[in-house]
Amino acid sequence: MSTSILSLKSVTMRFGGVTALNDVTFDVKEKEILGLIGPNGAGKTTVFNVITGVYHITSGSIDLQGKSISGMKRYKITKGGIARTFQNIRLWGDMTALENVMTATDTHKRSGLVGGLFGSPVSRREEKRDKKRAQELLDFIGIGEYADRLARNLPYGVQRRLEIARALGTEPKLILLDEPAAGFNPAEKVELAKVIRKIRDAGYTILLIEHDMSLVMKVSDRVVVLDFGQKIADNTPQKVQDDPRVIEAYLGVPEDAS
Amino acid sequence: MINLRDKGAAIWENQGRFGRIGIALGAMTVAAALPFMGGTILNTPIADYESVLVYPIAMFVLMAIGLNIVIGKSGLLDLGYVAFFAIGAYTMGLLGTRTGLNTWEILPIGIAMAMFSGIILGVPALKLRGDYLAIITLGFGEIVRIVALNLGTLGRSEGIINIPTPPGIFGIEYRFDSHRIYYWTLLMLILLAIWMVRRLSVRRAGRAWESIRQDEDAAELLGVPTFKYKVWAFVLGASVGGAAGVFYASKTLFIAPDNFTLQISILILACVVFGGMGNIWGVILGAVILGYLPDRIRFISDARLLVFGLVLVIMMNLRPDGLLPRKKREKVLPNKEKP
Numbered sequence: 001m002s003t004s005i006l007s008l009k010s011v012t013m014r015f016g017g018v019t020a021l022n023d024v025t026f027d028v029k030e031k032e033i034l035g036l037i038g039p040n041g042a043g044k045t046t047v048f049n050v051i052t053g054v055y056h057i058t059s060g061s062i063d064l065q066g067k068s069i070s071g072m073k074r075y076k077i078t079k080g081g082i083a084r085t086f087q088n089i090r091l092w093g094d095m096t097a098l099e100n101v102m103t104a105t106d107t108h109k110r111s112g113l114v115g116g117l118f119g120s121p122v123s124r125r126e127e128k129r130d131k132k133r134a135q136e137l138l139d140f141i142g143i144g145e146y147a148d149r150l151a152r153n154l155p156y157g158v159q160r161r162l163e164i165a166r167a168l169g170t171e172p173k174l175i176l177l178d179e180p181a182a183g184f185n186p187a188e189k190v191e192l193a194k195v196i197r198k199i200r201d202a203g204y205t206i207l208l209i210e211h212d213m214s215l216v217m218k219v220s221d222r223v224v225v226l227d228f229g230q231k232i233a234d235n236t237p238q239k240v241q242d243d244p245r246v247i248e249a250y251l252g253v254p255e256d257a258s
Numbered sequence: 259m260i261n262l263r264d265k266g267a268a269i270w271e272n273q274g275r276f277g278r279i280g281i282a283l284g285a286m287t288v289a290a291a292l293p294f295m296g297g298t299i300l301n302t303p304i305a306d307y308e309s310v311l312v313y314p315i316a317m318f319v320l321m322a323i324g325l326n327i328v329i330g331k332s333g334l335l336d337l338g339y340v341a342f343f344a345i346g347a348y349t350m351g352l353l354g355t356r357t358g359l360n361t362w363e364i365l366p367i368g369i370a371m372a373m374f375s376g377i378i379l380g381v382p383a384l385k386l387r388g389d390y391l392a393i394i395t396l397g398f399g400e401i402v403r404i405v406a407l408n409l410g411t412l413g414r415s416e417g418i419i420n421i422p423t424p425p426g427i428f429g430i431e432y433r434f435d436s437h438r439i440y441y442w443t444l445l446m447l448i449l450l451a452i453w454m455v456r457r458l459s460v461r462r463a464g465r466a467w468e469s470i471r472q473d474e475d476a477a478e479l480l481g482v483p484t485f486k487y488k489v490w491a492f493v494l495g496a497s498v499g500g501a502a503g504v505f506y507a508s509k510t511l512f513i514a515p516d517n518f519t520l521q522i523s524i525l526i527l528a529c530v531v532f533g534g535m536g537n538i539w540g541v542i543l544g545a546v547i548l549g550y551l552p553d554r555i556r557f558i559s560d561a562r563l564l565v566f567g568l569v570l571v572i573m574m575n576l577r578p579d580g581l582l583p584r585k586k587r588e589k590v591l592p593n594k595e596k597p
Contacts, residue, residue, distance in 0.1 A: 052479055054475075054479070074478045074479055075478050075479075075481050075482060075483050075484065078479060078480060078481035079481055083480065083481075084479060086476065090473050090475075090476040091476075092468060092469050092472040092473060092476070092477075093472060094468065094472055094584070094585070095465070095468055095469070095472070099465060099468075102465060103465040103466065103468075103469045103477070103480065103482065104480045104481060106462045106465060106466065106481070106482065107480070107481030107482075108481075109462055111462070112462060112463070113458065113462070113463040113487075113490050116457065116458060116461035116462050116463055117454060117457050117458055117463075119457070123461065123462075127461060127462075166480060167480070169480075170480055170481045
């Protein structure tokens with residue numbers, strides 16, 4: 001829990017007249033699980049989108065290990081070490097689970113189209129290595145047995161986990177999980193919490209958006225709370241839960257309170 | 259409806275190495291023997307059967323394989339594919355009549371020209387998606403034809419005449435009426451194109467295209483340099499179209515803008531969709547049928563195109579994914595089956 005891997009400094013994101021993020025500043029520290037919570041429309045997914053380059057921020061800066069990544073091409077940001085999952089599952093349905101992960105591992109391949117066409121030794125070696133790596137990742141997430149199934153035919157829970165395996169395939173330093181537990185039953189949530197910890201223990205840093213409070217509070221080392229595009233808290237799970245501003249954001253204040 | 263694709267795939271997968279080589283050799287032999295079937299039921303009334311085999315059938319197959327890289331593999335709707343065919347043909351026409359270069363020397367130049375124009379078109383156009391890309395490519399196809407129609411060097415509406423036939427190689431002579439020889443040469447080009455596509459499909463490029471086709475944004479966010487691979491798809495598709503064009507010009511000896519209308523683009527697109535987008539065998543089958551059918555039913559003369567259109571409509575209703583659709587089935591090893 002020392003150096004920060006990603007830092008957002010006064011990030012502001014406006015869409016026309018709407019300010020989705022207003023002067024948001026926070027760090028993600030190496031090998032931590034940072035929970036990002038907030039009521040609906042608070043700007044959580046927007047944070048993911050500005051980090052991964054889907055949107056270009058209006059002002060402020062985003063640094064990955066000291067180097068600015070704002071304005072970079074999306075696939076280059078991924079190559080630089082940030083991968084994500086999607087709130088609504090976006091797997092490549094007509095590919096097998098293994099191929100889904102292998103497409104992600106291609107990120108760091110040296111050989112490209114020409115090498116593949118003529119079967120250059122580099123291409124062949126990388127192909128073999130990545131196939132093994134992809135299977136390892138599927139096993140790591142606990143869905144190794146589904147490797148040869150088409151992604152579209154997989155059960156919902158497996159699809160969610162495949163999204164995580166695919167993101168890990170890009171060999172990220174930081175992985176962004178966007179509501180990985182959406183639609184899970186309590187038993188599956190417990191299982192997921194284990195997987196998330198396991199990923200962190202393997203040396204990855206995790207930024208987690210999640211609506212299920214018990215899950216976030218259980219796995220996170222630290223929690224950042226957003227409300228209406230502004231950061232209102234940044235603390236340990238315990239302290240965040242007791243923070244009056246957080247309670248206010250989620251529950252509102254009774255009219256006669258003040 | 260029976261699933262031909264899965265049946266075929268099952269047979270293929272259950273074969274050992276020798277079985278597969280046997281099937282491949284058998285299929286090649288059948289394809290190579292087609293010119294000798296002129297006396298059978300396959301014969302086309304009115305049009306010369308052997309020349310039908312060369313154009314449209316073999317030519318359509320080659321172009322459909324090329325267009326399939328763009329549309330079937332990467333999901334980029336290209337409505338101006340004929341442009342690359344035209345560029346290949348005009349390269350042959352121009353260089354063949356004005357320089358001492360022969361067809362074999364012009365072939366790589368024609369391919370390079372088509373690839374280059376693929377880049378010229380692709381770099382600005384591929385920043386757009388879907389309908390917009392379709393409109394731009396449609397325009398490009400027309401632009402090339404209209405340029406040929408207006409440029410004096412390219413012979414305007416008279417086109418280019420007296421394009422030389424390929425010089426003989428390995429003791430094989432190319433006379434303008436030796437259709438079989440052209441057909442077999444095209445078969446070689448088709449094999450080469452199949453090899454290229456299959457090679458690319460199983461590796462990084464194939465996965466990149468597949469991911470772009472299914473969800474381009476997700477692909478980009480998971481590290482796929484989407485723009486680069488889209489341009490590559492365009493350029494490779496163009497190279498096949500260019501090769502077909504060079505050969506076409508060298509076969510017909512005469513080309514004019516009328517040979518390169520929008521109709522060709524649409525027909526090749528129909529071959530790809532009818533056969534089964536993304537599945538190279540389906541695309542080949544589609545191109546063979548759509549190339550052959552209009553000449554086979556030529557005896558009903560006026561109603562010919564009506565019947566052709568009707569067959570298309572009925573088939574696409576029965577099999578919306580084409581004759582041999584892309585992979586949908588999955589291998590599940592028995593011991594991995596969940597109880």
